[in-house]
Amino acid sequence: MAKWDRLSLVMILAGSFAGAVVAQGQIQPPPGNSTASTVTTVDQAIDRIVAREHDENAIIRRYSPIVETYVQDMKADPQMGIVPFHDHYYLGQADLSNGVVDNSMLEKKKKGKIEEINPLSHGGGSPGSNFLRMIYVDANGLDRVNYRFDYVGREFLGEVRCFVFDVTPLPKSGKERFYGRIWAEDQGFAVVRFNGTYSAGTEPNGFSTHFDSWRMNVQPDLWLPVFVFSQESELKNSENSIRSKAQTRLWGYDLANRTSAVAFNQPTLDSPVTVQQDSSPVDVERRWQLEAEKNVIDRLERTGLLAPPGEVDKVLETVINNLEVTNNLDVEPDIKCRVLLTGTLESFSIGHTIVMSRGLIDVLPDEASLAAMLAQELAAIIVTKPSTDQYGFNDTTNVTTAEALSRFSFKATPAEVEMANQKAVEYLQHSPYKDKLGAAGLFLKQLQADSAALPSLIDARLGNSVGFSSALLNSGPPLQSDKLDQVAALAIGSRVKVDPWSDRVELLKSKPVALHSAREKMAFEVTPFLPFLTRYSESKDQGKPAVNARAN
Numbered sequence: 001m002a003k004w005d006r007l008s009l010v011m012i013l014a015g016s017f018a019g020a021v022v023a024q025g026q027i028q029p030p031p032g033n034s035t036a037s038t039v040t041t042v043d044q045a046i047d048r049i050v051a052r053e054h055d056e057n058a059i060i061r062r063y064s065p066i067v068e069t070y071v072q073d074m075k076a077d078p079q080m081g082i083v084p085f086h087d088h089y090y091l092g093q094a095d096l097s098n099g100v101v102d103n104s105m106l107e108k109k110k111k112g113k114i115e116e117i118n119p120l121s122h123g124g125g126s127p128g129s130n131f132l133r134m135i136y137v138d139a140n141g142l143d144r145v146n147y148r149f150d151y152v153g154r155e156f157l158g159e160v161r162c163f164v165f166d167v168t169p170l171p172k173s174g175k176e177r178f179y180g181r182i183w184a185e186d187q188g189f190a191v192v193r194f195n196g197t198y199s200a201g202t203e204p205n206g207f208s209t210h211f212d213s214w215r216m217n218v219q220p221d222l223w224l225p226v227f228v229f230s231q232e233s234e235l236k237n238s239e240n241s242i243r244s245k246a247q248t249r250l251w252g253y254d255l256a257n258r259t260s261a262v263a264f265n266q267p268t269l270d271s272p273v274t275v276q277q278d279s280s281p282v283d284v285e286r287r288w289q290l291e292a293e294k295n296v297i298d299r300l301e302r303t304g305l306l307a308p309p310g311e312v313d314k315v316l317e318t319v320i321n322n323l324e325v326t327n328n329l330d331v332e333p334d335i336k337c338r339v340l341l342t343g344t345l346e347s348f349s350i351g352h353t354i355v356m357s358r359g360l361i362d363v364l365p366d367e368a369s370l371a372a373m374l375a376q377e378l379a380a381i382i383v384t385k386p387s388t389d390q391y392g393f394n395d396t397t398n399v400t401t402a403e404a405l406s407r408f409s410f411k412a413t414p415a416e417v418e419m420a421n422q423k424a425v426e427y428l429q430h431s432p433y434k435d436k437l438g439a440a441g442l443f444l445k446q447l448q449a450d451s452a453a454l455p456s457l458i459d460a461r462l463g464n465s466v467g468f469s470s471a472l473l474n475s476g477p478p479l480q481s482d483k484l485d486q487v488a489a490l491a492i493g494s495r496v497k498v499d500p501w502s503d504r505v506e507l508l509k510s511k512p513v514a515l516h517s518a519r520e521k522m523a524f525e526v527t528p529f530l531p532f533l534t535r536y537s538e539s540k541d542q543g544k545p546a547v548n549a550r551a552n
Contacts, residue, residue, distance in 0.1 A: 020119040025467035026495045028446045039189075042151045046144065048189040049182070056190060060135065060225065061096045063540055066252040066304045066401065068472060069131050070343055070457065070492070072526045074233075081519040082233075082243065088454035093401050094132060094250070103402045116377035131248050134211045135225035137167075137194050138178050140214075146173040152181070157193060158533035160217075161186045164470070169199055190223040191215070193532060214529055217536045218253065218501035224236075225250050226500045227529040245345060245526040247492065251306030251341060251500040255401065290333065292391035293351030296408070297338065303401040305462075306355070307339040307505040312496065315507065316356065319371050323378055326431045335381065337374075338460065340423050345447075348410035348463025349377050351388045354411075355463065358505065362495045363524055365487050368436035369443045372428060372472060384416040395477070421469040428472070441476025444468045446488035446523050449479060453492060454524055482518045 039045050068091050072084035092104045124165060133139065140148070152164040162183040170176035180196010195212045211230045215223040228248040279287070300306035316337035322332060337354045340346070344358035354377040366368050380386060391397055399407045412420070428437055451458055458465055480486050496505050515521065 008426060014270060019151070037404075037552070040174065043186075044187070045148045045151070049163070049165070049184045049191065050143050052184070052189045053137060053191055056223065057136060057139060059222070063094075063096055063224065063253050064255070065094055065096075065224075065250040066255075066341075067092050067094045067132060067250050068343055069246055069248045070526065071230075071244055071246040073244060074455075079518070084450075084524070085453050087454045087456040089344065089459070090131075091405070093460070105402055105405045110349045121183065126195065130209070131230065131246065133198075134213050134228045134230065134248065135192055135250070137182060140176075140375075140478045142167075142178070146177060154186070155183065157183060160192060160533040160535060162192060163189075167194075167196070185223075187535075188221055188223075190221075192217075209378075212528060214533075216500060216531065216533065219500075220536055222536070224253055224500065226446050227531065229526075229528045231528075247343075247526050247529070249343070249498075250462055251485070251498050251503055252312055252401070253501050254503075255302070255304050266396070270280050288392050288415075289351055289388055292388040293353060295394065295397045296350050296388065296391045297353060299397040299399065299502075300340075300404065300408070304339055304503060305401075305404055307341055307358075307498070307503050310504050312339050312361070312504065312505050312507055313337045316354070316374060317371070318343055319367065319374050320354070320378060321426050322433075323371065323375055323431050327427050329378075329382070331382065332528065337377065339496070341503060341505070343492065345458050345466050346460035346463045347373060347461075347466075348412075349380050349386050350410060351386075352381060354378070354381070358465065358496045358498065359457070359492065362488045362493055364495070365443060365490055366436070366439050368433040369440045371431065372424070372437065372440035372443075372468075373466065375427045375431075376420050376467060378419040379427060380416065383419050383423045384412065386410070386412065386416075405461055407536050408462055409461065410460035413462055417464060417467045418469075421467055421472075425469050425471050436471065437475045438477055441473055442479065442486070442488045443476070444473045445476050445479045448473070450524055456460065481521070484515050484518055484521075487515075487521055487523075491522040491525050491527050493527065 039048060069089075073086040073087040074082045074090075075085045077083045080089070089106075090104070091106055095103060146169060148168045148170055150166040150168070152166055155162050155164050162185050164181065164183055167178060169179055177199050178194065178196060179199050180358050182191050183193040184191050192215050193213065197210045209230050209232050211228055213225065214227040214536060216224050216226045218226075223444060226249070228246075230246040230248065232242050232245070283331045297306065300310060306318050313336070316339075317335070320335050320337065323329070324335075331352070331354050338353055338355050339361065340355050341359040342357055343362075344357055345360045345363070347354065347360060349355070356373065356377075360373065361370070364373065396407075428434060428440075435439075447458070467478075476488075477486075479488060495508060497508055
C-alpha cells in the first residue's frame with residue numbers, strides 16, 4: 001500500500017499550450033489527425049462545433065445523473081485571506097429530459113418533490129436553474145445567429161488537443177446567453193470545457209455567476225458533464241456583497257443499466273446464505289444479518305450512492321487489518337470497507353461493512369487520521385454491534401435513487417457513539433499508529449474550529465458525523481493556522497477521483513508540493529477543478545473509461 005501521507009494536496013497542471021497559426025481565416029491542422037485535417041478554416045471549425053453542440057445537448061438530455069452541489073460563503077480574513085463562514089449542500093437526481101429539473105434526495109423539500117436552490121443566493125430561481133444549467137453552453141442554441149466566435153488558438157487539456165474560441169453574444173440575441181471561452185476537442189469537435197458566465201442582457205455589466213464547466217469522454221465519442229466550479233466575488237444584493245464558491249459534481253450516468261432487468265440466462269446469483277439442514281437459531285440469526293447487510297449494500301450501489309468494490313476499499317481494509325492484528329482481534333466474518341460517493345463528512349457500519357464517505361477520505365491529512373476514523377467504526381461493530389435486522393425483508397431496500405436518503409438511516413445513538421469512541425482510543429493506543437495520533441488530534445481540532453462555519457459539510461446524511469473523544473482531541477498539538485508545516489486537514493477533492501460512468505473510485509496519485517503561504521492550506525475549502533482529460537479507450541484500465549480527474 002502506498003503511504004497515505006504521500007497523497008497530500010497538490011494541483012495537477014493541465015498539459016502544454018500548443019501555438020496555432022492563423023492567417024486569412026486559416027487553421028493549421030494538427031499533425032496525424034485525419035478527422036481534424038479536413039477542417040482547414042475557422043468557419044469550418046465553427047460550423048462543426050455548432051453542429052456537435054446541438055447534438056450534445058440532445059444526448060445529455062437522455063441521462064438522469066446524480067448531482068451534488070456544495071457551496072461556501074466566503075469572507076475576508078486578515079491572516080488567511082478569503083475563508084468560508086457558512087455553507088450549503090444539495091444532492092439530487094437530475095431529470096435532464098425535461099430541461100434542468102432535479103429531484104432532491106434530501107429531506108427538506110418544497111411541495112414534497114422538488115427543492116429550488118440557487119447555490120450563490122440560496123433561494124429563488126427555477127428548480128436547479130442556477131447551477132445545473134451550467135452543464136450547457138447554451139441550452140437554446142449555440143450558433144452564428146446569436147454569437148460571435150473569435151479563434152484563439154489550440155491548447156492541450158491533458159492529452160486532448162482542443163481548438164479554443166472566445167464566444168460573445170451578439171446584440172439583440174436575447175438574455176441568458178453565454179459569454180466566455182470554449183474548448184472543443186479536435187476529433188469530434190465536442191465542447192469539453194467552457195469558462196465564463198451567462199449574460200442577463202446584451203451588455204457585459206448584466207452578468208451573473210461565473211463558472212468553469214468540464215465534460216469527460218466516458219464512452220466512445222460520448223462527452224458528458226462532470227464538474228462545474230462556480231465563483232462570485234463581486235455579486236451584490238440589496239444589503240451587501242456576496243462572495244461564494246461552489247463545486248457541482250455529476251455521476252451515476254450508467255445507473256439505468258445497473259437497475260435494468262436481469263437476463264433470464266444469467267448465472268445463479270451469489271448468496272451470503274448457504275442453506276443447511278438443522279441450523280441452530282444462532283447460526284440462522286447470523287445468516288439473516290449477513291443477508292440483510294448484502295441487501296443494503298447492493299441497493300446503495302444500484303442507487304449510485306455507493307461505489308463498486310475497488311482499490312480504495314483495499315487501502316481502508318489494510319488499515320483495519322493493522323488495527324485488528326495489533327489488538328489481537330479475530331472478527332468473523334471479515335470486516336469489509338466501501339466508499340460512499342457523497343461529499344459530506346460521515347461514516348457508518350452496515351453489519352460488518354464499514355462505509356466512509358468520499359468527502360471524509362478527501363480531507364484526511366495522513367494515515368494516522370484515517371486509522372482514527374476507521375477505529376471508531378471498528379469499535380462500533382465489536383462493541384455496539386449495530387443491527388441490520390429490518391433490512392432482511394427485501395421490500396425495505398427496494399427504493400429508488402431519489403428515495404434512498406429518506407428511507408435509509410445508519411445513525412448510532414449518542415450513547416453508542418460514546419462507547420465506540422472510548423474503545424477506538426484503546427485500539428489506537430495499541431496500534432502501529434500510537435505514536436502518530438497527534439495528527440489525528442490536530443485534524444479533529446481543525447474540524448472543531450470550523451464546525452460553526454461548515455455545518456452542511458459536517459452534517460451526516462446517512463450515517464454518523466465525525467465523532468471524537470476528548471483523549472484523542474487533546475493528543476494533538478495546538479492549532480496554528482499560520483504555521484506552514486502544520487497541515488491539519490486538506491481541501492475538498494484532495495484524495496479521491498470518481499469515474500462518472502461506472503462510479504468506480506481511485507486514489508489520486510499526485511506529487512506533493514511545498515506550500516508558499518499559510519493561505520494555501522485551505523482546510524475543508526472548495527477549490528477549482530482541473531481534470532487531466534483523456535480519450536476513452538477500451539484498452540485502458542481493463543475496459544474502464546480513461547478518466548483521470550481531480551479537484552484542486
